[in-house]
Amino acid sequence: MTRRALAPGTPRIAIAIVFGLLAVSPPFVSSFLQALLTQAVIYAILAMSLDVVLGYIGLASLGHAAYLGLGAYSVGILATRHGAGFWVTLTVGVLLATAVAAVFGLVALRATGVYFLMITLALGMVVWGLAHRWVSLTQGDNGISGVPRPDLGLPWSFAHAIPFYYLVFTAFLVAFGVLRGIVRSPFGATLVGIRESESRMRTLGYHVWLHKYIGFIIAGGVGGFAGVLWAYDNGFVSPADLELSTSVEILLMVALGGRGTLLGPALGAGLIVFLKNLVSVYTQRWLLILGAVYIGTIVYAPEGIVGALRQWTKGERAWAGR
Amino acid sequence: MREAPALALRLADVSKEFGGLRALDRVSLAVAPGERRAIIGPNGAGKTTLFSLISGETRPTVGRIALFDRDVTRLSPHRRAALGLARTYQITNLFPRLTALENCLLAVQALTPVKLHLHRALTRYPALFERARGVLDAVGLGDKEGDAARNLSHGEQRQLEIALALAGMPRLLLLDEPTAGLSPAESHSMTALLKKLDPAITLLVIEHDMDVAFELTDRITVLHYGRVVADGFAHEVRANPLVQEIYLGAP
Numbered sequence: 001m002t003r004r005a006l007a008p009g010t011p012r013i014a015i016a017i018v019f020g021l022l023a024v025s026p027p028f029v030s031s032f033l034q035a036l037l038t039q040a041v042i043y044a045i046l047a048m049s050l051d052v053v054l055g056y057i058g059l060a061s062l063g064h065a066a067y068l069g070l071g072a073y074s075v076g077i078l079a080t081r082h083g084a085g086f087w088v089t090l091t092v093g094v095l096l097a098t099a100v101a102a103v104f105g106l107v108a109l110r111a112t113g114v115y116f117l118m119i120t121l122a123l124g125m126v127v128w129g130l131a132h133r134w135v136s137l138t139q140g141d142n143g144i145s146g147v148p149r150p151d152l153g154l155p156w157s158f159a160h161a162i163p164f165y166y167l168v169f170t171a172f173l174v175a176f177g178v179l180r181g182i183v184r185s186p187f188g189a190t191l192v193g194i195r196e197s198e199s200r201m202r203t204l205g206y207h208v209w210l211h212k213y214i215g216f217i218i219a220g221g222v223g224g225f226a227g228v229l230w231a232y233d234n235g236f237v238s239p240a241d242l243e244l245s246t247s248v249e250i251l252l253m254v255a256l257g258g259r260g261t262l263l264g265p266a267l268g269a270g271l272i273v274f275l276k277n278l279v280s281v282y283t284q285r286w287l288l289i290l291g292a293v294y295i296g297t298i299v300y301a302p303e304g305i306v307g308a309l310r311q312w313t314k315g316e317r318a319w320a321g322r
Numbered sequence: 323m324r325e326a327p328a329l330a331l332r333l334a335d336v337s338k339e340f341g342g343l344r345a346l347d348r349v350s351l352a353v354a355p356g357e358r359r360a361i362i363g364p365n366g367a368g369k370t371t372l373f374s375l376i377s378g379e380t381r382p383t384v385g386r387i388a389l390f391d392r393d394v395t396r397l398s399p400h401r402r403a404a405l406g407l408a409r410t411y412q413i414t415n416l417f418p419r420l421t422a423l424e425n426c427l428l429a430v431q432a433l434t435p436v437k438l439h440l441h442r443a444l445t446r447y448p449a450l451f452e453r454a455r456g457v458l459d460a461v462g463l464g465d466k467e468g469d470a471a472r473n474l475s476h477g478e479q480r481q482l483e484i485a486l487a488l489a490g491m492p493r494l495l496l497l498d499e500p501t502a503g504l505s506p507a508e509s510h511s512m513t514a515l516l517k518k519l520d521p522a523i524t525l526l527v528i529e530h531d532m533d534v535a536f537e538l539t540d541r542i543t544v545l546h547y548g549r550v551v552a553d554g555f556a557h558e559v560r561a562n563p564l565v566q567e568i569y570l571g572a573p
Binding site: 181182184186188189196197200203205206207208211 | 445
């Protein structure tokens, strides 16, 4: 009971503190940390977008790096070869990722469970293969370098780390606001219903496939959004960005942070990005550590960090009542 | 004003085969609007398969199915639900981690265009909440709205099953063993609850408990090895020697 009594305000306060730190701290930390924070926030957007599919619809996708790649290559190609500005690359990147998700969804959503996993994996590899082999467009393995920092037509420049960080952070807030609005909407509730019992949703009168499809497309579009920022952050796009290991990492971010909680995956993204960069200082066996973290999550916190905290503080979750 | 259909449900020579097994064998059935019909028969007679065919979760191998005079043989489950069909499951099929109220909210919005709204929080639709609470009250779960479905007792879960089916205001309701696993007292209150249903709702009930079947319904269809072996009013079916043989063994 005491735990319950403690609960209601605590998560909100914790979230407010983290958001406050993210908003205030960058100018006061080292440039290395600034770079890591920027990366973490971009990956947070990506992880939140995958959470719509994995956490809300309940389908594990191993091809989410494809949307990161589509957004990133849109920037790489348009910005370096055609001198396109931020708003153009952003629009093209998001629309392209959305359109590809709409096509991939037609194929992948015929399956569930491990078959969905394998199909999304294969589709992700198709995009990777294109990036790798369509050399005239993507410059293949060499990648596209020299992506300039974006110019939004605003009176200040985003060439430096701090302003660029705030651009990314604003993008994160926008993505979070949009996704949060969606998962709390009546439509978002139907995704949870599908996760809990697809057959029941069907006999209640839901066109289950359509709901999954819309959710899948939204996830792809937001994934592309993250990819656009990723290309601007890195200044470089290569097939390595959309390898299978990236998809696995995103999946782990969601699982580690807590499926179906949006902020959990964002937290997971932060942890993985930091862990990866700190561990890499000492060893090249990063994937080994990643595997250990994954096993640890599945065994000790199957609902992820946020899931475990929620259970600890207030038991059941709810998107409506309370 | 919609013209009253001649039949709420019609099955014409419907068969269903699973591999080599013929679960239903040329079943024909006609249920009038407002009728209360029980489907009885021993285990494995094909009763639940019959419900899955009517709700569209499986398709018949041959034969045709019509709801409210409209051929629905090839219609998907959600389309059939939109025509006014609802069902419950013998093995409780709820949204286990959602609260009783959330379960009902999903059921209430299922047949409204609101289900595709993604620009506004669900909590900003008070009318949905009102209806969901109304349905919970109707099945006697009004004080359990905040409990997760999986934490409800078995009897309460059965009540929630009914609530989900009623939420869409169906014209034809399929109840798959509504009293399965209930204590005598719970079974009694469930029967009382079902007797209070709007008489306009056509009711098809699979029931093992003969007393419940006779109390709820006026006509009975007996299935045996996938075939309709008897069909008629309760006293006729009771007097049918074949039915007596099936239930009591050969003399």
